[in-house]
Amino acid sequence: MLGVISNHAASSGKLGSITLVGAGPGDPDLLTLGALKAIHAADLVIADRLVSKEILALIKSELKIAQKYPGCAHDAQNEIYRWCAEGLVEGKKIVRLKIGDPFVFGRGGEEVLELRKFGVEAKVIPGISSALAGPLAAGIPVTHRGVANRVVFCTGMGKEESIPDIPAYHPEQTCVFLMAVGRLKALTDDLTKGGYPSTTPVGIIERATTPHERTIRGTIEDIVILASEEKIRPPSVIVVGEAVNVLSKQEKHHQTIIPFRRSAMSLESLSKACEPSGEGSES
Numbered sequence: 001m002l003g004v005i006s007n008h009a010a011s012s013g014k015l016g017s018i019t020l021v022g023a024g025p026g027d028p029d030l031l032t033l034g035a036l037k038a039i040h041a042a043d044l045v046i047a048d049r050l051v052s053k054e055i056l057a058l059i060k061s062e063l064k065i066a067q068k069y070p071g072c073a074h075d076a077q078n079e080i081y082r083w084c085a086e087g088l089v090e091g092k093k094i095v096r097l098k099i100g101d102p103f104v105f106g107r108g109g110e111e112v113l114e115l116r117k118f119g120v121e122a123k124v125i126p127g128i129s130s131a132l133a134g135p136l137a138a139g140i141p142v143t144h145r146g147v148a149n150r151v152v153f154c155t156g157m158g159k160e161e162s163i164p165d166i167p168a169y170h171p172e173q174t175c176v177f178l179m180a181v182g183r184l185k186a187l188t189d190d191l192t193k194g195g196y197p198s199t200t201p202v203g204i205i206e207r208a209t210t211p212h213e214r215t216i217r218g219t220i221e222d223i224v225i226l227a228s229e230e231k232i233r234p235p236s237v238i239v240v241g242e243a244v245n246v247l248s249k250q251e252k253h254h255q256t257i258i259p260f261r262r263s264a265m266s267l268e269s270l271s272k273a274c275e276p277s278g279e280g281s282e283s
Protein backbone atom coordinates (compact mmCIF):
# COMPACT_ATOMS: atom_id res chain seq x y z
CA MET A 1 0.00 0.00 0.00
CA LEU A 2 2.76 2.40 0.92
CA GLY A 3 5.09 0.90 -1.68
CA VAL A 4 5.87 4.41 -2.86
CA ILE A 5 7.61 4.94 0.48
CA SER A 6 9.75 1.79 0.27
CA ASN A 7 10.92 2.78 -3.21
CA HIS A 8 11.68 6.22 -1.88
CA ALA A 9 13.51 4.83 1.16
CA ALA A 10 15.68 2.85 -1.28
CA SER A 11 16.64 6.08 -3.03
CA SER A 12 17.19 7.64 0.46
CA GLY A 13 15.40 10.99 0.11
CA LYS A 14 14.11 12.71 3.26
CA LEU A 15 10.53 11.83 4.15
CA GLY A 16 8.04 14.35 5.49
CA SER A 17 6.16 13.87 8.77
CA ILE A 18 2.64 12.92 9.72
CA THR A 19 0.48 13.88 12.69
CA LEU A 20 -2.88 12.31 13.44
CA VAL A 21 -4.98 15.13 14.84
CA GLY A 22 -8.32 14.87 16.63
CA ALA A 23 -10.67 17.53 15.25
CA GLY A 24 -13.29 17.09 17.98
CA PRO A 25 -16.99 16.73 17.25
CA GLY A 26 -17.51 19.73 14.98
CA ASP A 27 -17.45 23.06 16.82
CA PRO A 28 -14.07 24.74 16.06
CA ASP A 29 -14.07 26.06 19.65
CA LEU A 30 -13.56 22.45 20.72
CA LEU A 31 -10.27 22.02 18.82
CA THR A 32 -7.30 21.78 21.16
CA LEU A 33 -4.56 24.41 20.85
CA GLY A 34 -2.26 21.57 19.77
CA ALA A 35 -4.65 20.65 16.97
CA LEU A 36 -4.92 24.26 15.82
CA LYS A 37 -1.13 24.71 15.82
CA ALA A 38 -0.66 21.48 13.83
CA ILE A 39 -3.30 22.56 11.27
CA HIS A 40 -1.62 25.95 10.84
CA ALA A 41 1.84 24.37 10.44
CA ALA A 42 0.74 21.73 7.90
CA ASP A 43 1.61 21.65 4.18
CA LEU A 44 -1.13 19.10 3.53
CA VAL A 45 -4.27 18.22 5.51
CA ILE A 46 -5.99 14.92 4.78
CA ALA A 47 -9.38 15.21 6.48
CA ASP A 48 -12.18 12.78 7.26
CA ARG A 49 -15.42 13.39 5.37
CA LEU A 50 -17.26 14.27 8.61
CA VAL A 51 -14.91 17.07 9.70
CA SER A 52 -17.17 20.13 9.96
CA LYS A 53 -17.01 22.86 7.34
CA GLU A 54 -16.31 25.40 10.10
CA ILE A 55 -13.09 23.50 10.92
CA LEU A 56 -12.22 22.96 7.25
CA ALA A 57 -12.48 26.75 6.85
CA LEU A 58 -9.48 27.14 9.20
CA ILE A 59 -7.22 25.17 6.83
CA LYS A 60 -5.01 27.33 4.65
CA SER A 61 -2.78 24.55 3.25
CA GLU A 62 -3.53 21.96 0.58
CA LEU A 63 -6.60 19.95 1.63
CA LYS A 64 -7.74 16.47 0.60
CA ILE A 65 -11.01 15.05 1.94
CA ALA A 66 -11.50 11.29 2.25
CA GLN A 67 -14.73 10.10 0.63
CA LYS A 68 -15.39 7.28 3.07
CA TYR A 69 -19.00 6.13 2.63
CA PRO A 70 -20.54 2.86 3.87
CA GLY A 71 -19.69 0.12 1.37
CA CYS A 72 -16.56 1.79 0.00
CA ALA A 73 -14.64 2.43 3.23
CA HIS A 74 -11.85 0.00 2.30
CA ASP A 75 -11.02 1.72 -1.00
CA ALA A 76 -11.26 5.15 0.62
CA GLN A 77 -8.87 4.05 3.39
CA ASN A 78 -6.38 2.86 0.74
CA GLU A 79 -6.70 6.21 -1.01
CA ILE A 80 -5.86 7.94 2.30
CA TYR A 81 -2.73 5.78 2.67
CA ARG A 82 -1.74 6.63 -0.92
CA TRP A 83 -2.17 10.37 -0.24
CA CYS A 84 -0.08 9.99 2.94
CA ALA A 85 2.65 8.11 1.06
CA GLU A 86 2.79 10.69 -1.73
CA GLY A 87 2.92 13.59 0.74
CA LEU A 88 5.62 11.92 2.83
CA VAL A 89 7.77 11.30 -0.24
CA GLU A 90 7.35 14.95 -1.22
CA GLY A 91 8.70 15.88 2.24
CA LYS A 92 5.40 17.43 3.37
CA LYS A 93 4.27 18.08 6.91
CA ILE A 94 1.01 16.17 6.84
CA VAL A 95 -1.92 16.46 9.22
CA ARG A 96 -4.32 13.55 9.11
CA LEU A 97 -7.39 15.29 10.52
CA LYS A 98 -9.81 12.86 12.13
CA ILE A 99 -13.19 13.56 13.72
CA GLY A 100 -13.46 13.36 17.48
CA ASP A 101 -10.50 11.56 19.00
CA PRO A 102 -8.21 9.64 16.60
CA PHE A 103 -8.11 6.57 18.86
CA VAL A 104 -11.87 6.28 19.54
CA PHE A 105 -13.49 4.19 16.79
CA GLY A 106 -11.53 6.14 14.23
CA ARG A 107 -9.00 3.62 12.87
CA GLY A 108 -6.28 5.85 14.34
CA GLY A 109 -4.41 2.86 15.76
CA GLU A 110 -4.62 1.06 12.41
CA GLU A 111 -3.19 4.10 10.64
CA VAL A 112 -0.28 4.28 13.12
CA LEU A 113 0.47 0.58 12.52
CA GLU A 114 0.23 0.94 8.73
CA LEU A 115 2.67 3.87 8.75
CA ARG A 116 4.99 2.05 11.14
CA LYS A 117 5.39 -0.81 8.64
CA PHE A 118 7.30 1.68 6.53
CA GLY A 119 9.36 3.19 9.30
CA VAL A 120 7.21 6.29 9.72
CA GLU A 121 6.15 7.04 13.30
CA ALA A 122 3.05 9.23 13.43
CA LYS A 123 2.60 11.79 16.18
CA VAL A 124 -0.92 11.73 17.64
CA ILE A 125 -2.82 14.70 19.08
CA PRO A 126 -5.98 13.77 21.01
CA GLY A 127 -9.34 15.31 20.27
CA ILE A 128 -12.63 15.60 22.14
CA SER A 129 -14.61 12.53 21.23
CA SER A 130 -18.23 12.83 20.16
CA ALA A 131 -18.80 9.98 22.64
CA LEU A 132 -18.29 12.54 25.42
CA ALA A 133 -19.12 15.85 23.75
CA GLY A 134 -22.39 14.56 22.24
CA PRO A 135 -24.05 13.63 25.52
CA LEU A 136 -22.65 16.75 27.22
CA ALA A 137 -23.99 19.03 24.48
CA ALA A 138 -27.44 17.56 25.16
CA GLY A 139 -27.09 18.09 28.91
CA ILE A 140 -26.49 14.41 29.67
CA PRO A 141 -23.80 13.69 32.28
CA VAL A 142 -22.52 10.22 31.35
CA THR A 143 -21.72 9.56 35.01
CA HIS A 144 -23.75 10.95 37.92
CA ARG A 145 -23.47 9.84 41.51
CA GLY A 146 -26.37 7.60 42.51
CA VAL A 147 -27.50 7.26 38.87
CA ALA A 148 -24.60 6.11 36.69
CA ASN A 149 -21.34 4.82 38.13
CA ARG A 150 -19.86 3.53 34.86
CA VAL A 151 -19.90 4.40 31.18
CA VAL A 152 -19.33 2.03 28.27
CA PHE A 153 -18.46 3.24 24.77
CA CYS A 154 -19.62 0.92 22.00
CA THR A 155 -19.67 0.85 18.24
CA GLY A 156 -22.81 -0.24 16.46
CA MET A 157 -20.75 -1.46 13.53
CA GLY A 158 -17.75 -3.77 13.84
CA LYS A 159 -15.02 -4.75 11.38
CA GLU A 160 -16.36 -5.69 7.93
CA GLU A 161 -19.86 -4.57 9.04
CA SER A 162 -20.10 -7.18 11.81
CA ILE A 163 -22.46 -6.42 14.71
CA PRO A 164 -20.74 -6.29 18.11
CA ASP A 165 -22.43 -7.71 21.23
CA ILE A 166 -24.14 -5.21 23.50
CA PRO A 167 -22.81 -4.72 27.06
CA ALA A 168 -24.58 -6.65 29.85
CA TYR A 169 -27.34 -4.63 31.53
CA HIS A 170 -26.58 -2.76 34.72
CA PRO A 171 -29.03 -0.20 36.18
CA GLU A 172 -26.24 2.29 36.99
CA GLN A 173 -24.53 2.12 33.61
CA THR A 174 -24.54 4.57 30.71
CA CYS A 175 -23.95 3.09 27.25
CA VAL A 176 -22.85 5.41 24.48
CA PHE A 177 -23.20 3.97 20.97
CA LEU A 178 -21.42 5.44 17.94
CA MET A 179 -22.10 4.43 14.33
CA ALA A 180 -25.39 2.81 15.38
CA VAL A 181 -28.21 5.15 14.37
CA GLY A 182 -28.57 3.43 10.98
CA ARG A 183 -29.49 0.21 12.77
CA LEU A 184 -31.45 1.67 15.68
CA LYS A 185 -34.30 -0.87 15.45
CA ALA A 186 -31.88 -3.83 15.59
CA LEU A 187 -30.01 -2.17 18.46
CA THR A 188 -33.16 -1.66 20.55
CA ASP A 189 -34.20 -5.27 19.81
CA ASP A 190 -30.78 -6.47 21.02
CA LEU A 191 -31.03 -4.30 24.16
CA THR A 192 -34.48 -5.74 24.94
CA LYS A 193 -33.26 -9.30 24.36
CA GLY A 194 -30.29 -8.49 26.58
CA GLY A 195 -32.58 -7.71 29.52
CA TYR A 196 -32.64 -3.90 29.37
CA PRO A 197 -36.06 -2.70 30.67
CA SER A 198 -38.16 -1.18 27.87
CA THR A 199 -38.52 1.99 29.98
CA THR A 200 -34.74 2.63 29.95
CA PRO A 201 -34.19 6.22 28.75
CA VAL A 202 -32.51 6.75 25.38
CA GLY A 203 -31.19 10.02 24.00
CA ILE A 204 -29.93 10.59 20.46
CA ILE A 205 -27.79 13.57 19.61
CA GLU A 206 -27.42 14.32 15.91
CA ARG A 207 -24.51 16.43 14.61
CA ALA A 208 -23.54 17.41 18.14
CA THR A 209 -21.89 20.83 18.62
CA THR A 210 -22.61 21.94 15.06
CA PRO A 211 -25.21 24.54 14.08
CA HIS A 212 -27.44 21.58 13.05
CA GLU A 213 -27.39 19.84 16.41
CA ARG A 214 -30.64 18.13 17.47
CA THR A 215 -31.50 15.91 20.42
CA ILE A 216 -34.39 13.53 20.91
CA ARG A 217 -35.21 11.64 24.07
CA GLY A 218 -37.40 8.61 24.58
CA THR A 219 -37.11 5.08 25.87
CA ILE A 220 -36.00 1.77 24.39
CA GLU A 221 -39.69 1.19 23.65
CA ASP A 222 -40.43 4.32 21.63
CA ILE A 223 -37.11 5.75 20.41
CA VAL A 224 -37.33 4.03 17.01
CA ILE A 225 -40.65 5.75 16.25
CA LEU A 226 -39.42 9.11 17.55
CA ALA A 227 -36.21 8.90 15.53
CA SER A 228 -38.15 8.00 12.42
CA GLU A 229 -40.64 10.87 12.93
CA GLU A 230 -37.75 13.32 13.40
CA LYS A 231 -35.76 11.76 10.53
CA ILE A 232 -32.67 11.43 12.71
CA ARG A 233 -29.58 10.70 10.59
CA PRO A 234 -25.86 9.99 11.06
CA PRO A 235 -23.63 11.24 12.47
CA SER A 236 -25.42 10.68 15.75
CA VAL A 237 -24.54 9.45 19.22
CA ILE A 238 -27.00 7.22 21.07
CA VAL A 239 -27.02 7.32 24.88
CA VAL A 240 -28.79 4.58 26.86
CA GLY A 241 -29.32 4.71 30.62
CA GLU A 242 -30.94 6.62 33.47
CA ALA A 243 -28.37 9.44 33.14
CA VAL A 244 -30.19 10.56 29.96
CA ASN A 245 -32.87 12.35 32.00
CA VAL A 246 -30.97 13.28 35.13
CA LEU A 247 -30.70 16.99 34.22
CA SER A 248 -33.77 17.11 32.05
CA LYS A 249 -36.37 19.62 33.27
CA GLN A 250 -39.20 18.27 31.14
CA GLU A 251 -41.91 16.24 32.84
CA LYS A 252 -42.34 14.27 29.64
CA HIS A 253 -39.04 13.27 28.17
CA HIS A 254 -40.22 12.88 24.62
CA GLN A 255 -38.84 14.79 21.67
CA THR A 256 -36.93 17.51 23.40
CA ILE A 257 -35.25 19.25 20.49
CA ILE A 258 -32.46 21.31 21.99
CA PRO A 259 -31.08 23.90 19.59
CA PHE A 260 -27.32 24.26 19.35
CA ARG A 261 -25.88 26.85 21.72
CA ARG A 262 -22.62 28.15 20.34
CA SER A 263 -20.11 29.25 22.91
CA ALA A 264 -20.15 33.01 23.29
CA MET A 265 -16.60 33.54 22.07
CA SER A 266 -15.43 32.60 18.58
CA LEU A 267 -11.82 31.59 17.92
CA GLU A 268 -11.15 34.99 16.39
CA SER A 269 -12.55 36.95 19.33
CA LEU A 270 -10.76 34.59 21.72
CA SER A 271 -7.35 35.30 20.17
CA LYS A 272 -8.18 39.03 20.14
CA ALA A 273 -9.14 38.85 23.82
CA CYS A 274 -5.82 37.12 24.56
CA GLU A 275 -3.81 39.84 22.81
CA PRO A 276 -2.30 42.37 25.26
CA SER A 277 -4.42 45.53 24.89
CA GLY A 278 -1.92 47.85 26.57
CA GLU A 279 -4.67 49.23 28.82
CA GLY A 280 -3.63 49.15 32.42
CA SER A 281 -0.20 47.72 31.61
CA GLU A 282 2.68 49.01 33.69
CA SER A 283 5.40 48.95 31.07
Ligand SMILES: C[S@@+](CC[C@H](N)C(=O)[O-])C[C@H]1O[C@@H](n2cnc3c(N)ncnc32)[C@H](O)[C@@H]1O
Pocket: 025, 026, 050, 098, 099, 100, 101, 102, 103, 104, 105, 106, 128, 129, 130, 131, 134, 177, 178, 179, 180, 205, 206, 207, 208, 209, 210, 234, 235, 236, 237
Ligand atom coordinates in the same frame (compact mmCIF):
# COMPACT_ATOMS: atom_id res chain seq x y z
C1 LIG B 1 -15.94 6.56 12.65
S1 LIG B 1 -16.70 7.06 14.13
C2 LIG B 1 -15.49 8.21 14.67
C3 LIG B 1 -15.64 8.65 16.09
C4 LIG B 1 -14.64 9.73 16.49
N1 LIG B 1 -13.30 9.25 16.45
C5 LIG B 1 -14.92 10.33 17.86
O1 LIG B 1 -14.13 10.16 18.79
O2 LIG B 1 -15.94 11.01 17.98
C6 LIG B 1 -18.00 8.08 13.50
C7 LIG B 1 -19.16 8.18 14.47
O3 LIG B 1 -18.88 9.16 15.46
C8 LIG B 1 -20.09 9.76 15.86
N2 LIG B 1 -19.97 11.22 15.64
C9 LIG B 1 -18.91 11.89 15.19
N3 LIG B 1 -19.12 13.21 15.20
C10 LIG B 1 -20.37 13.38 15.68
C11 LIG B 1 -21.18 14.51 15.96
N4 LIG B 1 -20.74 15.77 15.75
N5 LIG B 1 -22.41 14.32 16.47
C12 LIG B 1 -22.87 13.07 16.71
N6 LIG B 1 -22.15 11.96 16.47
C13 LIG B 1 -20.92 12.11 15.98
C14 LIG B 1 -21.20 9.12 15.06
O4 LIG B 1 -21.71 8.05 15.81
C15 LIG B 1 -20.46 8.64 13.84
O5 LIG B 1 -21.14 7.60 13.20
